[in-house]
Amino acid sequence: xxxxxxxxxxxxxxxxxxxxxxxxxxxxxxxxxxxxxxxxxxxxxxxxxxxxxxxxxxxxxxxxxxxxxxxxxxxxxxxxxxxxxxxxxxxxxxxxxxxxxxxxxxxxxxxxxxxxxxxxxxxxxxxxxxxxxxxxxxxxxxxxxxxxxxxxxxxxxxxxxxxxxxxxxxxxxxxxxxxxxxxxxxxxxxxxxxxxxxxxxxxxxxxxxxxxxxxxxxxxxxxxxxxxxxxxxxxxxxxxxxxxxxxxxxxxxxxxxxxxxxxxxxxxxxxxxxxxxxxxxxxxxxxxxxxxxxxxxxxxxxxxxxxxxxxxxxxxxx
Numbered sequence: 001x002x003x004x005x006x007x008x009x010x011x012x013x014x015x016x017x018x019x020x021x022x023x024x025x026x027x028x029x030x031x032x033x034x035x036x037x038x039x040x041x042x043x044x045x046x047x048x049x050x051x052x053x054x055x056x057x058x059x060x061x062x063x064x065x066x067x068x069x070x071x072x073x074x075x076x077x078x079x080x081x082x083x084x085x086x087x088x089x090x091x092x093x094x095x096x097x098x099x100x101x102x103x104x105x106x107x108x109x110x111x112x113x114x115x116x117x118x119x120x121x122x123x124x125x126x127x128x129x130x131x132x133x134x135x136x137x138x139x140x141x142x143x144x145x146x147x148x149x150x151x152x153x154x155x156x157x158x159x160x161x162x163x164x165x166x167x168x169x170x171x172x173x174x175x176x177x178x179x180x181x182x183x184x185x186x187x188x189x190x191x192x193x194x195x196x197x198x199x200x201x202x203x204x205x206x207x208x209x210x211x212x213x214x215x216x217x218x219x220x221x222x223x224x225x226x227x228x229x230x231x232x233x234x235x236x237x238x239x240x241x242x243x244x245x246x247x248x249x250x251x252x253x254x255x256x257x258x259x260x261x262x263x264x265x266x267x268x269x270x271x272x273x274x275x276x277x278x279x280x281x282x283x284x285x286x287x288x289x290x291x292x293x294x295x296x297x298x299x300x301x302x303x304x305x306x307x308x309x310x311x312x313x314x315x316x317x318x
Contacts, residue, residue: 009308013125013132016141017184025184028304029151035307036300038075049078052109052310056082057099057124058135059115064271064298065135065144069112072302078109078310096120097127104128109310113137131309139176145270146180148301150188152293153225156266162189165262167219168210169195169253170229170278173202177270178229182210195219197247199240216251220260225290227268228253228279244277254280258288266290 007027011019020028038046054073058066066082073080083103096115103111110131113121118138125132136142157164166185172178172194182192186209194205195213205212213219220226231241241247258265267283268290275281284291 009312012129012309012312013121013134014143014305014309015121015125015132015134017143017146017180017187018141020143020184022187025147025150025188028147028301028308029154031307032147032151032297032300032304035303036296038303039296039299044075045077046075047077048307049073049076049109049310052076052078053107054078054080054306054310055103055106055108055111056080056135057103057111057113058082059113059120060136062114062135064295065114065142068295068298069133069135069302069306072299072306075299076303076306078306081108096123100124100127104130110306131312133305133309136176139174140179142176142180143184144298144302144305145177146184147305148294148297149177149181149227149268149270150184151297151301152268152290153185153190153266155293155297156290157224161185163191164189164224165191165193165222167193167195167213167223167226168229169216169219169226169251171200171231172196172205172229173200174232175229181227182208186210193219193223195251197241197251216253216257217260220257223261223265225266225268226253226257226261227270228273230270230272231274231278248277252277252280253283255282255286258283258286264288268294270294 038044056066056069070080070082108130110133112133112135113124114135115137118140120137121132121134134141134143168178168181186192193211193213195216198214201212265288267288269279273279273284275284
């Protein structure tokens with residue numbers, strides 16, 4: 001895979017998609033597409049980041065994000081080391097700052113952090129010279145999830161974003177995935193709708209660059225894709241959803257809803273899926289589902305992110 005061209009990546013860190021220009025985003029997606037080819041080979045490994053070190057600092061639980069970053073680093077031949085809260089001195093009362101400085105003393109090239117506090121990734125990035133990737137911070141942002149979703153849609157939509165309509169369905173109020181996707185996709189020309197019960201719509205949503213719905217049937221009309229979100233019950237205050245059965249009846253995406261969408265419309269879910277609550281079994285397994293495409297896209301996209309941050313100061317061009 002040839003990663004040499006004239007584009008110089010300008011960012012030390014990837015903390016939020018708001019820092020990316022349209023040019024940055026499309027360059028990263030192009031690079032991810034070239035890395036995706038590696039993932040189809042019999043031997044899925046190249047020496048691109050040999051000698052580089054990636055630390056996976058996941059204070060908050062994760063399966064897909066942590067695993068895909070680990071796989072991404074290893075397929076580029078980087079050394080990857082995972083550290084969680086239970087295996088760190090944070091459990092002994094050490095501050096986030098001191099833990100970060102301890103990690104920095106080991107001279108990693110990139111640190112991927114997931115934390116339950118919004119702003120944690122930026123706090124770490126301001127402390128250290130190594131590249132920092134936000135693997136999700138509180139309700140704030142999840143930039144690589146938005147990038148992999150964008151990558152999946154780009155393939156499904158034949159590289160055309162302008163004129164497309166995406167519906168984001170579910171727990172908008174507590175979703176960093178929704179916030180990052182809304183910014184990234186609207187910046188590429190996608191019209192975004194959101195649909196949720198009023199209790200799961202964030203304050204100020206009427207000022208966001210989205211169309212707001214509380215009726216799923218109306219929201220699904222003529223969309224090109226629908227993205228279901230996980231109900232984040234662990235982040236919600238008591239009483240926001242007193243009846244899960246009623247939520248499922250009104251907001252669980254099923255095959256019948258796809259008849260309202262445009263022909264060829266796709267369905268996404270960042271996972272983990274609560275089948276029968278957010279998305280029906282038959283919808284999750286339908287040919288229109290991009291859920292497994294998203295998983296594969298996650299590895300390729302995170303390979304691109306690690307490459308761009310780990311080689312930024314090497315004198316090469318990315």
